Structure formats: structure tokens, C-alpha cells
Amino acid sequence: MIAVADNRTGGLVIIWITIVAGMVLAVVPMPQFVPLELGFLRPDWVAMVLVYWIIALPHRVGIPTAWLAGIAVDVLLGSLIGQHALAYVLIAYVVASLYQRLRMFSVWQQATVLFALLGLNQLVGFWIESIAGLTDWSLWYLLPALSGAFLWPWVFLMLRSIRRTVGVT
Amino acid sequence: MEVNQIKSLFLEETTLGYQMLGLGVLSVVLMFMDHATSWLDGSRSALTIALTPVVVTADLPNRSARGIQDIFSSREDLRGRINELESELIFLRVKTEKMAALTAENNRLRGLLGSAAKLQDNVLVAELIGVNPDPEEQEVVIDKGSEDSVFLGQPVLDSRGLVGQVVEVSAFNSRVLLISDERHSVPVQVLRSNLRLIARGTGIDQQLELLHVNSTADIKVGDQLLSSGLGNRFPVGYPVGVVAKVDYKPGKPFAEVLAKPNAQLDRSRHVLLVFTESRIAEEETNATSGKGDDRGG
Numbered sequence: 001m002i003a004v005a006d007n008r009t010g011g012l013v014i015i016w017i018t019i020v021a022g023m024v025l026a027v028v029p030m031p032q033f034v035p036l037e038l039g040f041l042r043p044d045w046v047a048m049v050l051v052y053w054i055i056a057l058p059h060r061v062g063i064p065t066a067w068l069a070g071i072a073v074d075v076l077l078g079s080l081i082g083q084h085a086l087a088y089v090l091i092a093y094v095v096a097s098l099y100q101r102l103r104m105f106s107v108w109q110q111a112t113v114l115f116a117l118l119g120l121n122q123l124v125g126f127w128i129e130s131i132a133g134l135t136d137w138s139l140w141y142l143l144p145a146l147s148g149a150f151l152w153p154w155v156f157l158m159l160r161s162i163r164r165t166v167g168v169t
Numbered sequence: 170m171e172v173n174q175i176k177s178l179f180l181e182e183t184t185l186g187y188q189m190l191g192l193g194v195l196s197v198v199l200m201f202m203d204h205a206t207s208w209l210d211g212s213r214s215a216l217t218i219a220l221t222p223v224v225v226t227a228d229l230p231n232r233s234a235r236g237i238q239d240i241f242s243s244r245e246d247l248r249g250r251i252n253e254l255e256s257e258l259i260f261l262r263v264k265t266e267k268m269a270a271l272t273a274e275n276n277r278l279r280g281l282l283g284s285a286a287k288l289q290d291n292v293l294v295a296e297l298i299g300v301n302p303d304p305e306e307q308e309v310v311i312d313k314g315s316e317d318s319v320f321l322g323q324p325v326l327d328s329r330g331l332v333g334q335v336v337e338v339s340a341f342n343s344r345v346l347l348i349s350d351e352r353h354s355v356p357v358q359v360l361r362s363n364l365r366l367i368a369r370g371t372g373i374d375q376q377l378e379l380l381h382v383n384s385t386a387d388i389k390v391g392d393q394l395l396s397s398g399l400g401n402r403f404p405v406g407y408p409v410g411v412v413a414k415v416d417y418k419p420g421k422p423f424a425e426v427l428a429k430p431n432a433q434l435d436r437s438r439h440v441l442l443v444f445t446e447s448r449i450a451e452e453e454t455n456a457t458s459g460k461g462d463d464r465g466g
Contacts, residue, residue, distance in 0.1 A: 020223060028227040029300040039304035063188040067196070075216040076223060078301065078308065078337060078344055081209055082199035089196060093189040097182070132204055 011168035019069050022046040040140050043148030046073055047121050052159045054095040055102050066092035087124040091117050111152040118145035214339030224299045292441040307350035314341045326441045330408035330431025347434050357409050358397035362387040374435050377410050379426040384417050404445045
């Protein structure tokens with residue numbers, strides 16, 4: 001029993017470390033020589049990490065975790081508090097409802113679903129910003145979803161190997 | 170093994186629904202509060218302090234790259250750089266001495282004229298620790314906050330010109346909106362002709378747009394723009410940009426005028442926070458011109 005309890009708290013630490021690593025990637029500044037337009041390609045790392053953990057451990061990582069991570073991202077990026085939180089809650093709801101089907105999918109099938117989810121993420125963000133009167137719509141907004149979907153297999157494999165080595169259950 | 174440790178095979182659909190609804194509504198309420206009121210500012214700055222390690226970690230690659238550069242630069246290089254800096258220091262010192270005399274004289278003359286403006290600003294050096302990753306938003310994070318008495322709306326400069334203003338302050342760092350952001354405008358004055366204009370950011374790096382320039386206005390490529398001090402946000406007389414393009418469009422009431430900021434918005438690593446001793450109040454100019462708004466959005 002004690003071993004199980006240790007494993008559980010240890011697992012939680014690992015899960016939050018990966019989420020925080022996603023946050024670091026979300027704010028890491030681009031080096032000077034990279035053209036500015038490439039900034040549009042930066043995927044939503046935190047959303048991807050959350051999707052992985054919800055598929056893998058739906059009983060431990062769910063909508064509340066996604067909401068907390070979203071609030072943290074809002075503070076980090078200086079967006080309206082609640083903007084990313086709302087988008088992540090919606091994504092988490094979809095993934096938590098479909099996790100059994102998603103587990104059966106091949107990695108690339110998962111990537112297409114992820115494209116839809118990250119697209120939803122971008123759309124929610126855009127809607128909120130346009131209600132607050134900030135920006136104009138352009139297809140550029142979907143680029144992060146595309147790059148995220150392409151990077152999904154690697155994110156998936158890396159997080160799975162982390163989960164298996166550390167033994168998070 | 171206790172009963173509650175056994176996982177159910179399916180997640181409760183209703184629980185998920187309630188969670189989504191509850192936290193979703195909470196998010197919307199929080200967004201509304203954040204947009205319309207300032208009740209959340211305290212918690213935002215507290216959370217910003219808690220998340221400072223993330224920002225600092227994200228800046229590590231940049232920082233260590235410079236550290237490695239320092240290690241591998243040779244003795245001769247460093248010696249050369251020191252010599253260069255020393256000669257520059259002497260040059261600047263001479264200039265400052267001249268400046269001091271001129272400032273004193275200027276203040277004396279202004280005193281004679283009975284004007285309140287004083288050319289004496291204190292500055293605080295801050296270092297960039299983060300850049301907003303969204304290319305649509307031109308914001309940076311600096312490593313000074315309310316502990317160093319940074320205040321909201323404080324003007325920020327670099328060694329060449331105006332950089333922007335502080336839009337969010339927490340204890341140990343603060344967020345600076347750059348003048349090239351679409352949401353930012355700054356009142357300027359053309360040095361040559363004293364024409365007063367408003368320079369708005371375009372969202373594109375190193376580009377400003379001058380609003381409502383009459384087709385007959387006296388402005389040409391190469392003109393230096395200084396902050397005019399109208400609106401009492403920015404101190405008067407700091408370089409803002411240089412006019413880069415003037416395009417008179419036939420049939421349009423206003424000319425399209427673009428300017429390039431003096432400050433190296435995408436390059437400067439150190440910025441200066443300005444503490445103005447007396448907020449410049451030139452009543453005559455303020456009264457005659459109605460445009461005092463220096464910050465859009």
C-alpha cells in the first residue's frame with residue numbers, strides 16, 4: 001500500500017513536470033536569426049501534453065487539471081484570465097469522453113483528431129480575442145494546429161517512454 | 170486493496186459534463202472580470218511571481234549562449250573591446266559634460282519663461298527576460314517590478330529611443346507594450362517642422378504609422394520624430410523614429426506615412442525605465458491641441 005501511495009504522488013509530480021515543460025516551450029523566446037513568421041508555427045505544447053495524459057490516465061488527469069494549466073498559461077502569456085482555461089476545458093472534455101476510442105487509433109489517426117482539437121483551441125482563443133476587440137481572423141491562426149498535429153507522434157512517443165520508465169499509473 | 174482504489178472502466182459521463190460546465194462558466198466569469206474590472210490584478214501578479222521560474226528557465230538557452238560566447242572570446246578580443254569601450258566612455262563623458270551645461274542653461278531659461286518643464290529624468294536599467302511568443306503581440310517582460318517602484322504606464326527607453334510603456338506590473342517583473350504594437354500609439358512631433366502627429370504601431374517589427382497626415386503637411390523622408398509630451402504619458406523630447414516613407418495618394422485626404430523606430434525594439438537586451446521628476450505640463454500646447462490620447466486599446 002505504501003509503495004502504491006508513493007507511486008501516486010510521484011506520478012503527479014512527473015505529470016506536472018511535463019506540463020510545466022510545455023509551458024517553458026510555450027514562452028521560450030525565438031533566437032534572433034529565426035524569421036518572425038515562424039512564430040506562427042509554434043504549437044500549443046501545453047494542450048498537447050494535456051491530451052496525452054488524459055488519453056493515458058483519464059482517471060488522474062482530467063478537466064480540473066486542464067483548467068489549472070490553462071489559468072497558468074493565461075498568466076504566462078498575459079492573455080485574459082480564463083481564455084486558455086476555457087479552451088483547455090473544452091479539449092479535455094472531448095478527449096476524456098473519447099479516450100477509449102483514441103487509444104485504439106494509430107498515432108497518425110490520433111494526429112488528425114489532435115488537429116481538430118488544436119484547431120478548436122485556436123478558434124476559441126480567436127473568438128474571445130475578437131469579442132474583446134483585439135484581432136482579425138486569418139488562416140494563419142490554424143498553423144499552430146497543423147504543426148502540433150505533425151509533432152504529435154514524437155510528443156506521444158516521448159511522453160509514453162517517460163510514463164513507462166517512471167511507471168506512472 | 171480498498172474498494173475506492175479499483176478503477177471503474179468508464180469515466181462517469183455526467184461527472185465530466187458537470188466539470189466542463191462548472192469550470193467553463195467559471196472561466197467565462199473570470200474573463201469577464203479580467204476584461205471589465207481590476208479585481209483580478211492582485212491574483213494575476215501573485216501568480217506571475219509563482220510562475221517566474223518558468224520564464225527564467227525559458228530564457229536560459231539565450232543566456233547560456235551568451236555565457237559560452239564570453240568563455241570562448243579570446244584575450245585579444247576582450248582587450249580590444251575594453252579599449253573600444255573606454256574610448257567610447259571618454260567620448261560620452263565629454264558629451265555629458267556639455268549636456269549638463271546645456272541642461273542647466275535650458276532649465277534657467279525655462280525658469281525665466283515660467284514654464285514647469287525640467288530636463289531632468291532619473292532612469293533605472295532593466296533587463297529583458299521574456300518576449301511574448303505571439304507574433305501578433307509586441308510585448309516583452311522585464312526583470313523589474315513594483316519592488317523597484319515601477320509603475321503602470323511608465324515610459325521605457327533604450328539607448329537610442331523610445332521603446333514602449335509598462336502595461337502590467339507584478340512584484341519582480343513587469344510587461345512592456347512596445348510602440349510597434351498595433352494597440353499602441355504615441356504623440357510625436359517632427360523635429361524639423363514642429364508638426365504634431367500621432368504614431369501608431371503597425372504590429373510589424375520596426376515600423377510605425379503616422380495617422381491623419383494632411384497631404385499638404387510639411388513632412389519628408391528622413392525627418393526625426395520626437396515624443397511631444399502631449400497626453401502626459403511620455404516625457405517630451407525623446408527620439409521615437411525616423412520617417413521612412415511618405416506616400417501622397419491622389420484622391421485620399423491623408424498621406425500614408427511610415428516611420429522606423431529609433432529604438433532597436435527586436436534587439437535591445439537592456440532597457441531604461443524613466444522616472445520623470447515633474448510630469449511635463451505645457452498648458453498652452455495642451456490647451457490648443459485637442460489630441461492628448463497617447464494609448465489606444
